[in-house]
Amino acid sequence: MSASIQAPAGNKLREVDAVVIGAGFAGLYMTYRLRELGLSHRGFEQGSGVGGTWYWNRYPGASSDSESWVYSFTFSPELEQEWTWSCRFPEQAEILRYLEHVADRFDLRPAFDFNTCVTGVRYDETAGRW
16 A cells, blocks of 8 residues: 655655654654665654654653653664663653654654644545555
8 A cells, every 4th residue: 555645835746655643652663664674654743853752741750650661662682782771760851862862873863754744644545545
């Protein structure tokens, strides 16, 4: 299944194999996997940076109620070795730093259009694409 992306400015169409919405944990991992599979893709994130929930929730005291290992990607043994969590239940800032590190370590940022809000998607039955 493919997708066509129509940019608001200039109405340019671009076909890709997949679209990723959001640059949080799932979006970063999906972007990594799509690239590993050799599929064309484009990501969109409303915020100005990666992090998903951990980008937006910056209130005082924001932290995880899950242990830090839950937030560790396991697709890269090197990544697991190079990142050490400072405590058992990390705070928002550390989780965000981890996601920024992952995005930079695997060069995932260029796959995303930041400050971009997806307002809808439409499936074209005839063409068989979104």
